Amino acid sequence: xxxxxxxxxxxxxxxxxxxxxxxTYSNSAFQYxxxxxxxxxxxxxxxxxTYSSGNKEDGRxxxxxxxxxxxxxxxxxxxxxSDSATYLCAMSAVYSETxxxxxxxxxxxxxxIP
Amino acid sequence: DAGVTQSPTHLIKTRGQQVTLRCSPxxxxxxxxxxxxxxxxxPQFIFQxxxxxxxxxxxxxxxxxxxxxxxxxxELNVNALLLxxxxxxxxxxxxxxxxxxxxxxxxxxxxxxxxx
Numbered sequence: 465x466x467x468x469x470x471x472x473x474x475x476x477x478x479x480x481x482x483x484x485x486x487x488t489y490s491n492s493a494f495q496y497x498x499x500x501x502x503x504x505x506x507x508x509x510x511x512x513x514t515y516s517s518g519n520k521e522d523g524r525x526x527x528x529x530x531x532x533x534x535x536x537x538x539x540x541x542x543x544x545x546s547d548s549a550t551y552l553c554a555m556s557a558v559y560s561e562t563x564x565x566x567x568x569x570x571x572x573x574x575x576x577i578p
Numbered sequence: 579d580a581g582v583t584q585s586p587t588h589l590i591k592t593r594g595q596q597v598t599l600r601c602s603p604x605x606x607x608x609x610x611x612x613x614x615x616x617x618x619x620x621p622q623f624i625f626q627x628x629x630x631x632x633x634x635x636x637x638x639x640x641x642x643x644x645x646x647x648x649x650x651x652x653e654l655n656v657n658a659l660l661l662x663x664x665x666x667x668x669x670x671x672x673x674x675x676x677x678x679x680x681x682x683x684x685x686x687x688x689x690x691x692x693x694x
Contacts, residue, residue: 496682505687507582510682510683566670566683568622570620571619
């Protein structure tokens with residue numbers, strides 16, 4: 465079983481739609497959860513990060529973490545063609561001076577149609 | 579404020595050769611991690627360097643080695659290249675000392691390595 469599972473899509477939505485992206489994980493030690501956006505031929509760009517359970521909102525983006533279900537989500541409101549990219553979830557255990565390791569999902573490819 | 583920079587951007591090698599990739603972390607960051615991203619996959623953790631030592635290592639063979647310099651920059655070396663090593667190699671930097679959680683990893687745009 466992979467540490468992090470993510471539906472690769474592809475996902476295609478009309479402009480203005482609400483997009484829901486999800487990941488599940490198996491390691492209960494994960495406490496830090498991140499969403500990255502990756503455009504073609506570029507490195508991942510940090511979108512959102514949260515610690516433990518709960519919600520976090522930043523503009524059109526909302527990240528949710530449900531540790532009891534080992535499930536995280538990213539919602540994109542009023543989606544724009546410029547949101548077309550691959551979205552990667554990532555997670556990590558305790559952040560310490562001995563180092564930490566981030567585990568990534570496979571990424572979900574999103575296309576927003578004008 | 580310069581972000582994470584990687585060089586070269588693209589590299590073509592043949593099987594059996596050796597390659598060195600380079601990374602300069604974001605200003606103020608002291609930790610460098612390397613990832614391999616195959617086409618259509620998420621990044622896979624190779625290893626992490628902090629204070630010039632390898633701190634964490636993923637499930638990669640000893641052909642993959644690295645180094646961190648006193649200025650926090652880092653190199654990734656891969657020996658005896660295989661066709662399966664063709665991928666995008668990403669460097670990510672972060673800050674551990676004194677900052678705890680509030681410094682997640684920031685990525686460079688990667689080096690695309692093609693093995694012929």
